[in-house]
Amino acid sequence: MKTKRFLLLLPLLLSLPFSPGRAQGAFDAFFEPKSLRVDFVLSGNATHQTAALLQLREEPVWAGPVKNLLDTFFYGGYYVNVYHRASRQLLYSRGFNTLFEEWRTTAQAKTETQAWTNSISVPYPKEAVTVEITGRSREDMLFYSLLRLEVDPRSIFIDRGALKANRVTTIQYAGEPSGKVDLVFLAEGYTEGEQEKFVADARRFTETLFAEAPYKARRGDFNVRAVGLVSEESGTDVSGEGVFRQTALNSGYYTFGLDRYLTTPDMKAVRDAVWNVPTDAIFILVNAETYGGGGMYNFYAIGTADNARTPSVFVHELGHSFAGLADEYFTSEVAYDETFYNLSLEPWEPNITTLTDFEAKWKNLLPKDTPIPTPDTAEYADSLGVFEGGGYLSKGIYRPKVHCAMRDYAPFCPVCSRAIDQMIDFFLF
Numbered sequence: 266m267k268t269k270r271f272l273l274l275l276p277l278l279l280s281l282p283f284s285p286g287r288a289q290g291a292f293d294a295f296f297e298p299k300s301l302r303v304d305f306v307l308s309g310n311a312t313h314q315t316a317a318l319l320q321l322r323e324e325p326v327w328a329g330p331v332k333n334l335l336d337t338f339f340y341g342g343y344y345v346n347v348y349h350r351a352s353r354q355l356l357y358s359r360g361f362n363t364l365f366e367e368w369r370t371t372a373q374a375k376t377e378t379q380a381w382t383n384s385i386s387v388p389y390p391k392e393a394v395t396v397e398i399t400g401r402s403r404e405d406m407l408f409y410s411l412l413r414l415e416v417d418p419r420s421i422f423i424d425r426g427a428l429k430a431n432r433v434t435t436i437q438y439a440g441e442p443s444g445k446v447d448l449v450f451l452a453e454g455y456t457e458g459e460q461e462k463f464v465a466d467a468r469r470f471t472e473t474l475f476a477e478a479p480y481k482a483r484r485g486d487f488n489v490r491a492v493g494l495v496s497e498e499s500g501t502d503v504s505g506e507g508v509f510r511q512t513a514l515n516s517g518y519y520t521f522g523l524d525r526y527l528t529t530p531d532m533k534a535v536r537d538a539v540w541n542v543p544t545d546a547i548f549i550l551v552n553a554e555t556y557g558g559g560g561m562y563n564f565y566a567i568g569t570a571d572n573a574r575t576p577s578v579f580v581h582e583l584g585h586s587f588a589g590l591a592d593e594y595f596t597s598e599v600a601y602d603e604t605f606y607n608l609s610l611e612p613w614e615p616n617i618t619t620l621t622d623f624e625a626k627w628k629n630l631l632p633k634d635t636p637i638p639t640p641d642t643a644e645y646a647d648s649l650g651v652f653e654g655g656g657y658l659s660k661g662i663y664r665p666k667v668h669c670a671m672r673d674y675a676p677f678c679p680v681c682s683r684a685i686d687q688m689i690d691f692f693l694f
């Protein structure tokens with residue numbers, strides 16, 4: 266059945282010619298401290314997807330890792346790979362998720378085909394490279410090639426134009442962007458007269474994040490900026506109630522028909538907003554009160570500014586978008602059908618397991634003699650274990666602790682904390 270080019274990443278990693286100790290040299294040998302932004306369309310339905318190029322852009326900053334050029338987390342439904350054209354050497358890779366892949370698991374995707382805009386940035390190459398986008402198959406969890414682009418860094422087909430220079434407020438500066446995690450808040454649904462409120466909201470969220478472990482001990486590893494996008498109207502769309510607002514990033518509730526699922530499909534607008542801003546993680550701050558939000562790994566997270574539970578939602582959604590964490594809950598309404606996770610394979614997220622390959626998850630953190638699965642009894646109420654229920658399913662998927670920020674806004678469990686720490690480390694020099 267499989268006619269797409271098979272691509273298993275691991276063998277390529279084993280042939281790496283440079284070690285982490287020489288990595289800054291590797292970056293300087295192959296890349297400039299700028300970004301090549303690749304905007305592309307993913308189209309398809311429940312059974313297949315294809316990718317096509319929209320545009321290439323040269324953008325003036327690179328905030329991503331310069332030490333860890335190859336992404337060995339293997340998180341996400343997609344990878345971007347950059348190969349040196351002449352030697353075929355893999356120079357850079359990074360995993361990410363998209364909203365489109367979630368849509369593919371909804372009932373709608375069984376009956377219609379759609380196209381969604383996406384965008385990913387890689388360091389700007391010095392020489393000719395091949396940029397490849399791969400997508401993960403839900404049948405075997407392996408990555409298959411969706412798009413290959415031959416890119417000459419001097420090509421006239423690369424857009425090098427400036428975009429709108431938005432007001433950027435530095436909330437916290439810890440050091441050079443290429444050696445720090447650069448968190449960016451984007452204003453959505455804030456009018457010209459509400460820009461001060463936006464900066465105050467972003468500062469409040471920043472304090473919320475760094476009051477919470479493990480971020481609390483890692484504050485010095487983050488730069489935080491607020492990008493003040495001006496919307497014509499206040500708030501966001503609530504399409505299920507006939508409310509449509511003219512806003513900078515085209516966000517709205519009722520994603521996939523769910524009233525509290527707040528997202529934007531407009532990745533071009535999101536990436537245009539940060540074209541000249543060092544960015545590793547995006548949080549779209551929506552000027553609204555209603556509970557809601559979302560987060561996709563290495564894509565963006567989004568939430569409302571003024572709901573009482575907003576600070577907890579922010580930390581939870583950033584868990585998805587920054588650290589690749591799965592939802593550990595299994596009782597709430599979701600739009601995905603029963604095939605969101607393939608129970609015969611190990612999911613890629615670090616904080617859930619089907620016990621298919623538990624060794625690769627948190628087995629090495631488990632206290633000795635912990636029963637697997639672990640009973641949900643008083644004895645284990647505060648223990649690390651393997652508790653059934655997680656990833657939207659009450660059976661067949663297991664989570665590390667009874668309560669966690671990824672389930673019910675409790676403090677992060679040790680497995681999620683470790684994953685966040687590892688992701689922060691990935692960005693540092």
Ligand SMILES: [Zn+2]
Binds near residue numbers: 593671677678682
């Ligand atoms: Zn957890």
